[in-house]
Amino acid sequence: MQQFLPLSQLLNEHQTSFGPRSEEAPRGRGAALGFPGGSSSVFHRQAEQEWLSGLAALIRLLIELPPDVPPPGASTAAQASELLPLMGGVLSGPFPVLPDRLLGQRLSHWLLVPEQLEQILSVTRPLLPGQGRGSTAAPACDLQMVPLASHDPVGEERFCLLLTRNFSLLLVLGQGANGLPQFQFSFDPAVVEQGWQQLRDRVVAIRPPLVPALDRLIDQFPPVTPDYRLVTRYSHLLMTQLRQQVQVDVAAESHSSAGALASLALPARPTLAAFQTDPSPHVGGAHYTAPPKPDPRPPCQDSPDTELLKAMAHEIRTPLTTIRTLTRSLLKRKDVGDEVAKRLRLIDRECTQQIDRFSLIFRAVELETDRAPRPRSPLSAISLNQLFDDAIPHWQQQASRRNLSLTVNVPPCLPMVNSDPAMLTQVLTGLIDRFTHSLPPYSHIELAVTLAGHQLKLQFQSQPPEGSAESKPEHDPFSSPFKALGQLLMFQPETGGLSLNLNATKNLFQALGGKLIVRQRPQAGEVLTVFLPMETKTL
Numbered sequence: 314m315q316q317f318l319p320l321s322q323l324l325n326e327h328q329t330s331f332g333p334r335s336e337e338a339p340r341g342r343g344a345a346l347g348f349p350g351g352s353s354s355v356f357h358r359q360a361e362q363e364w365l366s367g368l369a370a371l372i373r374l375l376i377e378l379p380p381d382v383p384p385p386g387a388s389t390a391a392q393a394s395e396l397l398p399l400m401g402g403v404l405s406g407p408f409p410v411l412p413d414r415l416l417g418q419r420l421s422h423w424l425l426v427p428e429q430l431e432q433i434l435s436v437t438r439p440l441l442p443g444q445g446r447g448s449t450a451a452p453a454c455d456l457q458m459v460p461l462a463s464h465d466p467v468g469e470e471r472f473c474l475l476l477t478r479n480f481s482l483l484l485v486l487g488q489g490a491n492g493l494p495q496f497q498f499s500f501d502p503a504v505v506e507q508g509w510q511q512l513r514d515r516v517v518a519i520r521p522p523l524v525p526a527l528d529r530l531i532d533q534f535p536p537v538t539p540d541y542r543l544v545t546r547y548s549h550l551l552m553t554q555l556r557q558q559v560q561v562d563v564a565a566e567s568h569s570s571a572g573a574l575a576s577l578a579l580p581a582r583p584t585l586a587a588f589q590t591d592p593s594p595h596v597g598g599a600h601y602t603a604p605p606k607p608d609p610r611p612p613c614q615d616s617p618d619t620e621l622l623k624a625m626a627h628e629i630r631t632p633l634t635t636i637r638t639l640t641r642s643l644l645k646r647k648d649v650g651d652e653v654a655k656r657l658r659l660i661d662r663e664c665t666q667q668i669d670r671f672s673l674i675f676r677a678v679e680l681e682t683d684r685a686p687r688p689r690s691p692l693s694a695i696s697l698n699q700l701f702d703d704a705i706p707h708w709q710q711q712a713s714r715r716n717l718s719l720t721v722n723v724p725p726c727l728p729m730v731n732s733d734p735a736m737l738t739q740v741l742t743g744l745i746d747r748f749t750h751s752l753p754p755y756s757h758i759e760l761a762v763t764l765a766g767h768q769l770k771l772q773f774q775s776q777p778p779e780g781s782a783e784s785k786p787e788h789d790p791f792s793s794p795f796k797a798l799g800q801l802l803m804f805q806p807e808t809g810g811l812s813l814n815l816n817a818t819k820n821l822f823q824a825l826g827g828k829l830i831v832r833q834r835p836q837a838g839e840v841l842t843v844f845l846p847m848e849t850k851t852l
Contacts, residue, residue: 317515319466320508321487324497327504356493363496364471364486365624366554368410371475371482373550374543375400375415378479401477402530404512406461408631410473413456421457421530424635425512427468428460456638459520467515474508476531480539481505482547500544502536509536622801626675630668637664669739670746670811676736677801677817680824692826694848695734697727697762697769704738708745708760716754719745722761729848730769732825737845740821741771744829744841747812748773750805751795751839765844773841774834 400418403411406425413420461468470487482498483505489495499505509531516523640661644654705721712719748758755778763770795803801817813821815831822829827845834840 317465317467318511319470319487320472320483320485320511321470321489321495321497323504323507323511324483324485324499325490327499327501356495360486360494360496363555364484366551367484367496367498368473369554370547370550371473371484372411372415374547375411375477377546378477380418399533401475401534403476404472404474404509406467406470406472408635409456410471410631411475423457423459423512423527423530425459425461425467425515428463456642457523457526458639459516459523461515462519465515467512472508474505474512476505476509476534476536478534478537480543481534481536483508500539500547502538505536622674622678622799626671626678630671630675633664633668637661637668640664670743673739673743673813673821674801676824677813677821680820681801681817692731692733694729694731695737697730697845698723700734700738701727701762704742708742711742711745712749712758715749715752717749717752717756717758719758719760722759724762727762727769728764730845731848732827732845736821737825740818740825741843743813744773744818744843747803747818748775748839748841750812753778767847768844769847771843771845773843775838 397414397417397419400415400420402421402423404423404425405411407427409422409424411420411422413422470485472486473482473484475482475484480500481502482500484496484498486494486496489497513524513527516527637660640657643649644657644661649657701721701723705723708721709719745758752758752775757776757778759774759776761772763772795805795812795814797814798804798811801813803812803814805811815829819829822843825845827843830842830844832840832842
């Protein structure tokens, strides 16, 4: 049986370690950053933080790169068949660590996962070369899965090998030469090529039919020596992330007895705003040689719980996105039975709901920590009739799962509104989710849509269950089933529901160009009113 080596050993041999070396192990980076020094758990936590900082810096760097221009000899037919131009290829494990698209370009993902997970999902067989290549509906996210043997040391590491036309990079979270957890990286094309060869050997041994596709990827994006300015820029971004992390750690330790989140003793994570994959008008024309915009205040003003929420939102969305991608791959198989397909669609729906939920939390954290006066969401004219046609059945199903009913009174022809088409549905769905969690079973929700001057008014109100009028006077209408959890979240102990608080939700609507007003009705609970500006060009 072929024996494979860990990727961290390759980097150890080339002296590319980022963490402490063997002779530095007694004190280590933990002592330098103010942690109680010496224990392996301290090094593990520090290496984990460096790994996340390295990924965040890499995504920032990719966003700043100019749009990739294919070489003159590239096939125009191949480009025409793709939904988005190919930016490069990435091999990672055990989960995807980079977005599938950045600024209108896509990455070809190769995921090396534990053998047990690959056997359960079994999604590589329909995607092998020669099977299903005639499909015209190419997926927006290229994903190939390769199983790792149970004894493979790479299965115990986290790694990312990225190939682009501008640079190639290998990042590994594994063990250093001293046996302690360590984050390491290298831009050296020779090191990247050796790492590539090690991963290719695994594909040759386990999935030989995938080797030609893998070879085509490295032929298209061979390891190259990067511009020194690019390496310098990445180092600057990485150190910026780590400096912010040190400030967060110090603040968390000094206030550890002041709040519930700090008492959990969870490591605060680096800023992960770069994980938002939607194109942003603020970075579209950026170049990696441009100096970074000064932003001295946010690192010291951001609270530890907002940094933790950013990290949690990303850490939860990443595996859920992987599960959803693999589930949809399974649904494309012809040998999936009706009952199995029904369960898979249920998994898809639940993953999508949770991804949307934590995307809203992530956006709310961004709005909370962004001091810039300009709106973060691009606003455009959208049709609410189409939005309601698509969303109302989902909202009614969402209410019925909590034994609630929902009726919507919508005029037959609504004017266009000026908002963010991608986020408005998610924010309204999140508002309904919060509303449903605050009501007793068998309540009824009414949503009325009316005109209010040059705005569109959406009003949510509830009716108590039939036969409960006698008990209503004993109920305190101003009491809430939610408990505050930090600055942005509310938690319902009875159901385990987690949602944004009203202030965070109001900020989201404001970023969408709208406004949320909350009123309390005596003995009837909350009335939520949303105002959206109408598109003036259609008036």
